[in-house]
Amino acid sequence: MTARIIDGKVIAAELRGRVADEVARVKREHNLVPGLAVVLVGNDPASEVYVRSKHTQTQAAGMASFEHKLPADVSQADLLGLVARLNRDPAVHGILVQLPLPKGLNTEAVINAIDPAKDVDGLHPNNAGRLAGGFEALSPCTPLGSIILTKSVHASLEGMNAIVIGRSNLVGRPLVQLLLNENATVTIAHSRSRDLPGLVKRADLVYAAVGKPEMVRGDWLKPGATVIDIGINRIPKDDGKTRLVGDVAYQEALDVAGAITPVPGGVGQMTVACLLVNTLRAACAIAGLPKPAV
Ligand code: NDP
Secondary structure, X not given: OOOEEOOHHHHHHHHHHXXXXXXXXXXXXXXXXXXXXXXXXXXXXXXXXHHHHHHHHHHHOOOEEEEEEEOOOOOHHHHHHHHHHHHHOOOOOEEEEOOOOOOOOOHHHHHHHOOHHHOOOOOOHXXXXXXXXXXXXXXXXXXXXXXXXHHOOOOOOOOOEEEEEOOOOOOHHHHHHHXXXXXXXXXXXXXXXXXXXXXXXXXXXEEEOOOOOOOEOHHHOOOOXXXXXXXXXXXXXXXXOEEEEOOEOHHHHHOOOXXXXXXXXXXXXXXXXXXXXXXXXXXXXXXXXOOOOO
């Protein structure tokens, strides 16, 4: 058996197209232009690439994009001052502070300072708490994208056994909540879990969000399982360059899984597309409009 490959590129492009249609509609019908502000502190090369791609895709969807670059030695007070200005700015509906922040800055204080209504990364405790409580919330983008990819294979996740490996605030925990909202039965695994291969073997849906290259082996999987590989790991190649691999041993998994996301070209593609969805949703909610059709 060879697994069906879940094409994140195609699914993300389709989602971005639907966002652009809705952005055009709210502009036409309500004179509303959703705006996303991205704050980049310092010059981490990976963060710069992400921020550039967010900027390009936001503009391509017809939304306003505001970039704020601050030096790595910016003071906590100045960073909080910028967040406060963005909170007040009526043209800004989404605020994203690119993480990780340089050493010396208090990430938790910065996240807590963002207006929860504009928290398109879904990391503010209000949104995390609302999601955990089963209430309407802005949810983190990577877990949202992971669910959309799963639903490209299974129309309903009801009653399916899912395992989420990883329990970070950014990925694992919110993903667990989203899976519960879909009525899946969820196991949460982490570095202290016992017999991880045995736990994975029972799962119809496997989500790997660990940050360990190819940790999940093909023979751990239940035949036919759907595998969503969230990990992004850069490993050295023989020629001195690097290549990206996920947390799942892809070649092995291809022979056992029913469907699988590649790395790159899987979940990573969905993260920015879901950021656009969250910005559109935040703009509509702030303007008192009904939830958009994406
Ligand atoms: P964190 O480092 O915050 O969390 C990793 C989690 O994996 C922790 O909960 C940890 O457990 C668990 N873990 C570590 N080792 C093991 C092990 N041997 N067995 C089982 N669980 C283990 O990472 P993130 O959640 O931020 O990111 C996870 C991966 O996803 C990374 O590769 C990251 O690059 C990628 N990522 C991809 C995105 C995308 O757009 N595709 C976006 C965000 C992240 P414990 O809690 O016990 O320490």
